[in-house]
Amino acid sequence: MKWKWAVLLSALMLFLAACGADAVEEFNYTDHRGEQISKQQLEGTPWLATFVFTNCETVCPPMTFNMADLQKEMEAKGLSDYKIIAFSVDPKEDTPEKMREYLSHYPIPDESKWHLLTGYSQDEIAEFATENFKSLVKNDPNSDQVIHGTSFYLVDQEGVVVGNYDGFEQVPTAEIIEDMQELAQ
Template sequence: MKWKWAVLLSALMLFLAACGADTVEEFNYTDHRGEQLSKEDLEGTPWLATFVFTNCETVCPPMTFNMADLQKRIEASGLSDYKIVAFSVDPKEDTPEKMREYLSHYPIPDENKWHLLTGYSQEEIAEFATENFKSLVKNDPNSDQVIHGTSFYLVDQQGKVIGNYDGFENVPAKEIIEDMQQLTQ
């Protein structure tokens, strides 16, 4: 049954991604270090964005592992000017402490590049994800889980979403790195 939801969600994400996105709206949230991070703080730096939560029982652990592996490849390619921003889709449960603990379970090459964000309501992140990344965030009425997209997004130095990639099963690491390299040329 879970695979049917995954297929349906993937189809919806592809449809929404085809609609495109403009520039990410202003935000100012709390990261896993307890520090504020705003869109303004990211200006001038390309960043990878995704949506996860620490209590996830399905897609988030592999997505986080995939992002850590992607970061290892980014570092090996010589790129150093980038950030990774993961928005919690369960902000009520995901405190900075809980997110820090979650991240500690993954082979992160450079944790300083990461910002796991919280500090907003469930309604705010659902609207933010839809409006800025054309991505679904919705509470599962039958469990404590949150239904959300499994994409990695590349955001350029001006805050425009320029790439949407599979972050769950077939991460196109080479394509992402090439796209990031084009941003820094």
């Protein structure tokens, strides 16, 4: 049954990706350190965005490992001016403390670059994901899980989504790094 959701989600993601993206709207949310992080604070710095939640039983753990591996590769290539933003798709459950504990289980090369965000409602993040990243966020009516996209998004210094990559199974690490390096120039 899980593979059917994955196929449906993949088809929807391809459709939504074809629609294009604009600048990410303003936001001001709480990160896993309890600090407020806003879009305005990220201006001037490229960032990678994704959607995860701490109680995820399927795609989030591999996605978080993949992002940690991607960060390791970026650091090895000399990239240092970037942030990693992970929006919780289960904000009611994902407190800063819970997100901090979640992140501690992964081999993060430089945790200071990461901001796992919460501090909004489920409806708000569902709308935010659709409006800004053309991504689906929906509660699974049959479990405590949340259905969501598995992409990594590259956001430029002006807050515009300029890249959408698989963050789950076939992460195009070299392509993401090359795109990130182009932004840095």
